[in-house]
Amino acid sequence: MTALTHPSAAIGSDAHYERLEFLGDAVLDLAIADMLMRRFPEAKEGPLSKQRASIVNGRTLALKAQAIGIGDLLKLGKGEEKSGGREKISILAAAFEAVIGAIYVDGGLAPAQRVVESLFADDIGGPAAERDYKTELQEIAYRRFRAQPVYELISARGPDHAKRFTTRIRIAGRELGVGEGGSKKQSEQAAARAALMRIEDELRERGK
The missing domain is CATH 1.10.1520.10 (Ribonuclease III domain)
Structure with missing residues (x-):
């Protein structure tokens, strides 16, 4: 076909x-x-x-x-x-x-x-629905690496009313992204997005 x-x-x-x-x-x-x-x-x-x-x-x-x-x-x-x-x-x-x-x-x-x-x-979610980068990364990580992403909070700085969190993500022991946000959840989403972009860039370089 x-x-x-x-x-x-x-x-x-x-x-x-x-x-x-x-x-x-x-x-x-x-x-x-x-x-x-x-x-x-x-x-x-x-x-x-x-x-x-x-x-x-x-x-x-x-x-x-x-x-x-x-x-x-x-x-x-x-x-x-x-x-x-x-x-x-x-x-x-x-x-x-x-x-x-x-x-x-x-x-x-x-x-x-x-x-x-x-x-x-x-x-199809709400018309302004945001992408769930963590879920996307979890699916790709399992399919390509047979491993789950590991999130590590590496810093939380600033006053309580304006705290900034920074999270690092590793897959199969390899650091693939770092993200920052106003909450732990936001920093994890940012890290997952960075990891997805890196994986996509690497696949593109290899012609995948």
Whole structure:
């Protein structure tokens, strides 16, 4: 199936998922926007755009792809297979969008929207919902490192009414991020965000 074929497995041919990925990206944006508009009819554009961006991102799409078994069905070239392509965030996210694009091509917008709604219904929170970086990091840490993040409060300074907390995060013994906030919870979220950004940068450098 073209939607599950990585370019590395279609050398010299256009029979891979990139065109369907392009289409699926647009369909997914439309479907999520429609869900948000119907769920929050009074919300303004800014908060709606913010939540759509928090939902339609590589990490979330990769998790959805794994949840429905896309990784196991991918057709990869030998090099990509050896380098762990079935677990790469960018490949899983792209294949997920390609599958949505294929559903649109085969049946039109309505079935594509139904699939998106069934997969993302639990991801629609308040229109200004914030990303839960700790939960995202926990999922990625287990999948990639088979380890849980460890948070360590390294400082709490300032007067009681304006105290600032600093937290360090380690995964498998390696320090990946430091965050600061007005509460321990905020500093942990900031540290998790820093760790996610570092992991994402490292994956990008390795072509993952």
